[in-house]
Amino acid sequence: MAHDSLQRRLMLGSHLAHYLHRQLEEQKGYTSTVGVSTSKMLSKLVGNIKKPNAQTTLFPPSRTNVTTFIDNHEIGKIPGIGFKMVKPSGVVIRKIRPLTPVKAQKLRGHYLKKPAKVQEDLVTFNVKDYVTVKQLRTMEQMGPELLQKLLGGPGWPADIGHKTWALMNGVDDSEVGQARDLPRQISLEDSYTRLDTYEEIVKELRSLSRSLIKRMHVDLLEDESNGDEAPSRRWLAHPKTIRLSTRPRGAQDPVTGTRARSFHRVSRSAPLPNFIFNLNDNVDAIADRLVDESLLPLFRKLHPDQSGWNLSLVNVAVTNMIETAGDSKSASGRDIGSMFKNQEDVLREWKVEDRDALLEHSQSETNHMSSNTDHDDWLSDEDLDEDLTSTACHLCGAQMPPFAMDAHQRFHENGE
């Protein structure tokens, strides 16, 4: 693709993002941070530049600009590599769980030829040894194969070497997925400084269950205002499984008295009983029954010992969402095109195919949106036009922001 057209696409993307940002703020009162670039990873990274309520576009999108941008980041900052540095691993022999480096930390260690220093506060980790993407990227032998050797192994994604190498070079081909109308799981959890008696556990499970059922009602029920009968509600989806997870508190070091920080979770799951979907019974009663018949059995599976456990976290989740068939509530509100339309008498919807056409056509036009030659690195919010009132096409009536109208006209000129 020609360099020039890429610039135009980014300009259009910036305008679109700006419009959405503004609409979100004006109509919903939400602030948002926006990053615009040629991939999800780069967009996320540039978005960090102006937080919390502005947008940034990586511009111009030249190879050198992208490389320089990526290179200056600490390795752990790259989305997909991750910041996390140690994970508990192996069997707990006695009291201390061995700590093993994970991705970013393995890479730091490789560069430094020694384990990177991490500053461990009571609860958080900070990098002491700051290793940049550039330092790693330009190392001897660095490439997908070496990265595979460094990072690969059982439990890790098979293509981790190639993926990581691509990320270090600013390349990310992951797709922008369609937003789901329903989550895959709903979970409630709470953490505790001390939770070690059966009575307390039961109490917490009841409380979590009540909240979970209420969440299910909010997120999975649809009002069925069919006709004039008593208002009824129907389930948009039925989760099939219930899962109980806990996080045992790390063992205490007998010498220092400090506790090894444990991320380790354990879980057990079981079929979700149907009575949870009953809308006539009261929530507390359903919750109590759920605790007695599902969660306590799961808890006993998880912790067979009568006592001695000490939990720092309890999580209750419903998963394996089965969407109710024939649901008409498809992707409405998810399609960006439909957000531009606010009249239902519009004959022609601005659907995905049409938007693509619009983008293609816009590539051959002369750039009139703004003069960008005075910006070498970033294109920020303030550079964009401010007129965001929606206007109608005089040919088809489609509603859209003014910045899109010009290209839309050419869409008609091309015989549509």
Add this chain to the structure above:
DNA sequence: GTGGGGGAG
């Protein structure tokens, strides 16, 4: 499908 884990936000 279950259980464990990294990771994002």
Add this chain to the structure above:
DNA sequence: CGTTCTCCCCCAC
């Protein structure tokens, strides 16, 4: 600004 909570995806089995 850091912690907590929620969610997602991937893997081994």
